[in-house]
Amino acid sequence: MKQITSRENSLYKELKLLATSSQVRRKAGRTLLDGVHLCEAYQQHLGSPELCIVSDVALNDPEVSKLLELCESQHIQCISLPANLYQAVSQVEHGVGIMFLVNTPSPVLPEHVSENSVALDGLQDPGNLGSILRSAAAAGIKNVFCSSGTVFAWSPKVMRAGMGAHFLLNIFENVDLDTVLQNAHVPVFATSSHTQTTIYQADLAQPLVWLFGHEGQGVSDKLMALANMTVTIPQQAAIESLNVAASAAICFFEQVRQQSFQ
Incomplete structure (x- = not known):
């Protein structure tokens, strides 16, 4: 797992833009899932994320460790951030300390609506x-x-x-x-x-x-x-x-x- 400690890191800058700008999220077709529940739900229904981001203070949390181990077993890139850098990206106050970077689904618009x-x-x-x-x-x-x-x-x-x-x-x-x-x-x-x-x-x-x-x-x-x-x-x-x-x-x-x- 790679550790990022600098605010000037290019990947970190990209994550911060995605976290703070709806326009950037729309243009990139990517978003951040913040918290254990959303990350677990994504893996259950849609599969693997592009990137797993963890706060270094959450590495010993059992729920975070479980998700992190699963990601690493699937060869998904994982990075850790110091608490201050992580909080600057996270939109959740007092969150657990894990996020997924994912591509936003873009289903094909049906020609006719025939269901609820x-x-x-x-x-x-x-x-x-x-x-x-x-x-x-x-x-x-x-x-x-x-x-x-x-x-x-x-x-x-x-x-x-x-x-x-x-x-x-x-x-x-x-x-x-x-x-x-x-x-x-x-x-x-x-x-x-x-x-x-x-x-x-x-x-x-x-x-x-x-x-x-x-x-x-x-x-x-x-x-x-x-x-x-x-x-x-x-x-x-x-x-x-x-x-x-x-x-x-x-x-x-x-x-x-x-x-x-x-």
Whole structure:
């Protein structure tokens, strides 16, 4: 295992750029997975990372040692960093001390959508996106289509909120949602406060595309016009609306409930 101690090391500089710049991550098609859980989930579902980075103070941690031994047995390059250099790269406060450098998956966009999917129009908050991905994976949804205005799905904050859900989903970014929805072979459902039909009255036992939008502005009028049906989530009148991640979770699991009775 190679030890890097200088901030001027070219590999270290590259890692720091990837850690701190979404633009660099997008352009390079690479990202950093921070923490034991994400690293284990990646190895379980997608395979080997490009590089394993460990803080020298974590070398004796049993969970870190296990992952490190596995990487070395697979001839994956491993490096150790002093604690101060590691913390300058890590986005996790008080983390365990291990990261993977990985290539971000880039699945081929399907010509037609024919299975349960989610379309996200301009979602901005990393925590919301990560929560939606986690709920989607738990509900058995396979595809997530993100518009060009949606936050980068492979950013550290989104991945931490997703808790490994990324590795169970096909995530498509910078997607023209207008084309995807027009070519969908399944109905498109959107939530709205201006409809009387609740999610409990709608037929969700069929495959469909769920459409959610920006936290403040919602789904654009152009995309909303492509929805085959709008549904509402019953709630107390004193609350204007639900958080988009909470709304998505309620919709996904009402669909799971209805499908379980088929």
